[in-house]
Amino acid sequence: MACAGLVGCASVAVTDDAITQRTAFALGVDRKDLTISNRVDDGTTSRYQVKTRAGRQYNCFVGGSISVLGRTVSEAICTEVGRDGATRPAVAPANCNALLKSAGKC
Secondary structure, three states, X not given: OOOOOOXXXXXXXXXXXXXXXHHHHHHOOOHHHEEEEEEEEEOOEEEEEEEEOOOOEEEEEEEXXXXXXXXXXXXXEEXXXXXXOOEEEOOOHHHOOHHHHHOOOO
């Protein structure tokens, strides 16, 4: 799929640095403690896998585009991959509020 006109593809809009910054913020860890792999750009979305220095693994994504106003990259959304193959939310129960509960994030 080609991206043209005023909207750019995630492959152009989303830099590796943007992915690292937003993922570190979302997970509450230092950037240097993350390993990003298996990035796949699909239209305006970049999906990728993350492993922390502590050994936790996540599936994440960000959205990105380029317009006349410049480059835009969303915040990272991540879900932890469980040891049994199931996924569980990246939000710790102590940080859980009514909105996060209703969204199934904790």
